[in-house]
Amino acid sequence: MTKGDELRAAIAAQGSVLVMFSGGLDSALLAKLAHDALGQRAAALTIDSSVVPRSETALAKEVADAIGVRRYVLTLDEIGLAHFAANPVDRCYHCRKHRDAEAWRWAHEHGLDTVADGLNYSDLSDYRPGLKAASEDRIWHPFIELRVTKDDIRTLSRELELPGWDRPSMACLASRFPHGFAVTGDRLKRVDRAEEYLRALGFKKVRVRYFPYELGLVEVDDLQRALEHRDQIVARLRELGFGFVALHLEDFASGTMNRTAGA
Template sequence: MAENREFAHLIDLLKDAPGVAIAFSGGADSAFLLAAALIAGVKSILPVTVVSAFFTAGEKDRVIRLGQYLGIAPVFVPADILDDARVTRNTDRRCYFCKLFLFSKVMEVAKKHGIHTLLHGANLDDLKEIRPGMDAARELCFKAPLVEAGFSKKQIRACSKILGLETWNLPAQSCLATRIPQGDTITREKLVKIERAESRLHGLGFDQVRVRCQGDLARIEAEPGELQRFVAPDVRQEIIHAFRCAGFSSVCLDLGGYAPASGMFL
């Protein structure tokens, strides 16, 4: 199986490192990278999770569960990303400034622990997309061993399933800031509204879903095959009630369905 070759290469890349700090979000990529570092026998492994306003309570819970499963405690670092005006202005460089801010926090923690090798979980598929955050990672000298070993997202999921990681079939993730139109100022109020609304949708069984914030209007994007579920009377009423409680005055369903980084939402 192709994954075996890539996995062996990944272990070779990691095994001689005296210590590594991993930007650990708890997503499929960073979870797999952490597991691989443990299997490789890296002597000192520091999973660093930066907790900001873009990081949801559900994501933090998953990081804790993964740490327990893998037998290693992540280091949580609180950081107020909303203090950085370059991020909150929400220009086409938001992702770059955000990653620069967050990865700098990882670097600071690593230095305090005497670790100089910094890793993040980018994979080959990420190279095909416009990801300004990758520039920030390179500038701060973060290495991407999954790219170097030749891992695609599909291969990461396949290997993660074998390793028993709960993230093997985790739907595609993106930070809460991507739900706010480019050019609209990012505020804590908007982020809280979005997180509450999406959390309720997840509770109703909608996994791959986004709540796009357009002022007081919430626009829901979901998988095309799930759109019919939204019009069921009990589900529709529950969503309307939950979204109003979250702070939205109106809610609509995008008939085009879920689309990563769609339109002005980058």
Template sequence: MNTTTLSPILNAKLTALKNNIRRFSAVAVAFSGGVDSTLLLKVCVEVLDDQVLPITVNGAMLPQSEFAEAQALAKDIGATPLVLEADVFSLDNFVKNPADRCYHCKKFIFTHIKNAALKNGYSVILDGSNLDDMKDYRPGIKALGELGIYSPLKESGLTKQDIRDLSAYYHLPTATKPAMACLATRIPTHTIITPETLTAIEAGEDYLKSLGLNQYRLRLLGDTAKIECDPKDFKTIIENRLTLVETLKNLGIKTITLDLAGYNCGNMNV
């Protein structure tokens, strides 16, 4: 039994979310295992029971550790995801990495999701976009609109903090999970994306995670890596710098730097 008390405002938003989901008899949920889609899946299952199909897309843009966590999360919530494999390197506008790469990638991935949902008898597809996503440069949101994907968290007025608070209310482990994004966001626009590049970024970030860092990014600028993390973790980076340098150089990275400004979401959008 949950004894946490929600504020009247947050309780009203949760009620609105449930009502927005209740409009449908069955839904497919684009499920990545992130903070937003995990809360969405949890509430969908609460409202619609077994009439919910989570769909997870696996590909080079997603760290394998995230994929494994997503599968475990869905099982804990009581739903079995349909897993789709997506070859993003078959998409020219992913590889070339233009400013609107996210639009093309989202369109590609959500077209796969929509086709799979329809094939399995689900005509309504939900995603975890929230109100705060409207404040950042998110070309992918255009693709969602074109495909008719519904975003109940956004429609219910939920911000990122609201979602974290509700995740804590539901005792979801993602309540304090750091923000995660497609591995391609670590690469500057108009820089060609290769499988080797994404593999190096994923391996490098796995090492940063092994050091106990919570919020971090490994930005790749040619053969130079720029580490962004919380300033409180600078000491950990310095203490482990020799092993960190060796690890990253073994991945083909020649120069390793630490951004003294710390982690900042959307740095590659600047």
């Protein structure tokens, strides 16, 4: 039995599943496998929120349409949560508790037995307080249960010809802020638009970290190219409201803000 077949069998055994669906690589594969295994007894739920990049919201619809899975959109406002906006080290925990509660409410209203997400076995090596919340909230992690890694997910997605299988991973926009530095709606919009601009310049892997004094720290996968576009990048970020613009000199890596969590 292939890994894909193992996953389909495990999903089918759940009876019905609601997939927490961002449209990213992990949740896209899970939604595809759930649709294969359960048909109309599978659904995908996308959270629309100010912490979600606009490009990801558009991608979620595109991917769901390609898969054929039923998709629904739920609008949430995490900025209104005190434990979220203050940006403590366990911000992800509080956000995830809120999202899980809403996902379960939606699942119960629509007669679905299981809520699942795309967390994978490779995620266990990173600092993820949201995983603790999800485990408390009985969210099912089929990729973790069957020890499916990020590389496995990319391979399966390529074999299934899922759109975006080769896209770099994205993350919640709030992850661009050091812990203890307040997350606001204006700052989130600033980050999102700055990253959209950098992608339009041709960068594939992009993060704009937001620090006090309105400092925007640009992380990209091609430092030389960034230096060649230095004046344009500085001008655009200043136009968006950043007071200072800096270039991160280390190689691009996801999760670098976890250093401030002591992880």
